[in-house]
Amino acid sequence: MAGSQPNGTYTAAGRRPRHIIIVGGSLGGLFTGVALKQHGYDTTILERNPTNLLENQGAGIVAGGDTLAFFERYDRCKRPVAVTSQKRMYLDQSGEVVHEEVMKQTMTSWDLCYYMLRANYDHQQSGYCKVPGPQPGDGKIDYRYGCTVTGFQEEGDQIRVFYDKTDGGKESVVGDMLVGADGPSSSVRKILCPEVERKYAGYCVIRGTVPENEASEEARKAFVERFTFFHAPGIQNLTYTIPGIDGAMEPGKRLLNFVWYTNFPEGEEELEKVMTDKDGKRRRLTIPPGTMRPEAWEMVKQRGRDRLPPQMSEMVEKTKQPFVQCITDVITPTNDFYGGKVVLIGDALAGFRPHTVASTSQAAFDVLMLVEYLETGDHAEFVRRTMEYARLIQKRGMNIGDRSQFEKLPLREYVEDRNMMSIKREDLEFPEWTQVRV
Numbered sequence: 536m537a538g539s540q541p542n543g544t545y546t547a548a549g550r551r552p553r554h555i556i557i558v559g560g561s562l563g564g565l566f567t568g569v570a571l572k573q574h575g576y577d578t579t580i581l582e583r584n585p586t587n588l589l590e591n592q593g594a595g596i597v598a599g600g601d602t603l604a605f606f607e608r609y610d611r612c613k614r615p616v617a618v619t620s621q622k623r624m625y626l627d628q629s630g631e632v633v634h635e636e637v638m639k640q641t642m643t644s645w646d647l648c649y650y651m652l653r654a655n656y657d658h659q660q661s662g663y664c665k666v667p668g669p670q671p672g673d674g675k676i677d678y679r680y681g682c683t684v685t686g687f688q689e690e691g692d693q694i695r696v697f698y699d700k701t702d703g704g705k706e707s708v709v710g711d712m713l714v715g716a717d718g719p720s721s722s723v724r725k726i727l728c729p730e731v732e733r734k735y736a737g738y739c740v741i742r743g744t745v746p747e748n749e750a751s752e753e754a755r756k757a758f759v760e761r762f763t764f765f766h767a768p769g770i771q772n773l774t775y776t777i778p779g780i781d782g783a784m785e786p787g788k789r790l791l792n793f794v795w796y797t798n799f800p801e802g803e804e805e806l807e808k809v810m811t812d813k814d815g816k817r818r819r820l821t822i823p824p825g826t827m828r829p830e831a832w833e834m835v836k837q838r839g840r841d842r843l844p845p846q847m848s849e850m851v852e853k854t855k856q857p858f859v860q861c862i863t864d865v866i867t868p869t870n871d872f873y874g875g876k877v878v879l880i881g882d883a884l885a886g887f888r889p890h891t892v893a894s895t896s897q898a899a900f901d902v903l904m905l906v907e908y909l910e911t912g913d914h915a916e917f918v919r920r921t922m923e924y925a926r927l928i929q930k931r932g933m934n935i936g937d938r939s940q941f942e943k944l945p946l947r948e949y950v951e952d953r954n955m956m957s958i959k960r961e962d963l964e965f966p967e968w969t970q971v972r973v
């Protein structure tokens with residue numbers, strides 16, 4: 536229960552952890568820090584970013600059941616976290632609606648989640664929310680930025696974590712447990728499972744936002760409080776409404792967020808062009824906002840004019856801070872390390888394709904499971920539930936992503952694939968190949 540002290544239960548490592556070190560201070564790390572603090576554990580977050588706040592990409596997140604459940608349970612800011620979309624619509628290339636279904640879906644933004652979590656964890660002030668004060672029974676908190684974790688070792692019952700500081704120094708910190716929440720290229724996972732590779736899937740996602748009140752009437756009709764899709768060979772685009780600046784929820788102040796998957800085969804010139812930033816550096820997997828080369832952006836916009844419905848092409852034309860991410864696959868074979876003293880969560884455990892709309896929810900779910908593990912001592916159950924979910928959704932993401940990008944299907948099958956990703960986690964069935972014995 537939030538606010539309680541660790542209640543005398545034990546981890547599989549044989550003793551109750553008091554101080555937990557979390558690697559990564561993005562959403563997964565902050566979910567961990569916020570929940571554990573409220574359960575009375577002391578936490579230290581180590582984040583490699585050189586400044587206190589992570590750079591806002593201002594982009595949307597579909598808020599799945601576990602994301603909402605997490606905020607419901609642990610958020611003390613008590614402000615709404617999501618905008619509701621009422622309908623799903625599918626467009627053809629001329630922009631006509633070819634299919635629609637009434638289906639509610641909640642949409643949030645990365646920055647709103649981030650600032651709410653920082654307010655809850657280390658009382659970070661922002662325009663997004665009121666900052667809740669500390670409560671009796673909270674564990675101690677410590678958010679250290681500019682700290683890149685490079686290794687760890689067991690020291691008796693404890694774990695020592697080593698990190699490099701941005702100023703060139705080297706330091707370490709000792710805790711009772713280590714949580715790797717350091718994303719899809721996780722250093723913690725590389726140390727534990729060096730054989731695991733993160734592989735390019737053959738396509739990228741172009742992302743951006745446009746203020747609702749800068750969109751044409753046609754675009755507003757298509758995207759305001761709608762979850763709207765377009766499929767064509769090698770293309771999938773989905774566009775939806777998310778909270779605006781400082782998490783604004785009022786009509787007119789929100790943002791229209793587009794997520795446009797488009798194929799860039801490995802080794803081809805167009806991939807090199809899109810992934811080379813304005814300083815001429817070939818980036819491996821992401822071109823962050825503000826770093827795209829004008830000629831690469833022109834190439835992408837032309838692709839939009841040629842292939843997207845006019846409302847979606849308009850979003851591409853009007854976005855001021857586009858960014859690009861290569862779609863990749865990665866999953867760790869297990870979450871059973873050092874008898875439960877080291878765990879992976881979120882993208883560090885499994886980097887899903889974004890079609891699953893489940894990455895943030897996975898991080899929230901893993902943390903809800905971690906809390907249960909710490910409170911009950913049932914390590915095997917933690918491993919089982921986090922791994923089964925990771926295996927199922929990771930495989931489904933690869934499957935529906937490949938079908939969308941590399942096959943030509945009737946619309947009905949795209950709709951079915953999409954609807955499959957909306958099945959509530961509680962209703963999922965886990966086939967034998969997902970199952971884990973610990």
Ligand SMILES: Cc1cc2nc3c(=O)[nH]c(=O)nc-3n(C[C@H](O)[C@H](O)[C@H](O)COP(=O)(O)OP(=O)(O)OC[C@H]3O[C@@H](n4cnc5c(N)ncnc54)[C@H](O)[C@@H]3O)c2cc1C
Pocket residue numbers: 558559560561562563564581582583584589590591592593594595596597644645646682683684685716717718719720721722723880881882883894895898
């Ligand atoms: C700045 C940022 C913006 C994002 N914006 C969006 C968005 O708009 N929409 C969306 O759907 N998803 C976004 N994501 C991804 C989304 O947060 C994740 O897919 C999901 O929430 C799971 O998060 P995670 O914390 O497991 O991994 P991540 O979000 O990848 O976070 C991992 C964190 O670990 C840190 N880290 C990595 N290696 C080390 C190390 N060796 N030592 C210390 N720290 C380390 C990274 O700097 C990062 O902050 C964003 C991620 C980041 C980091």
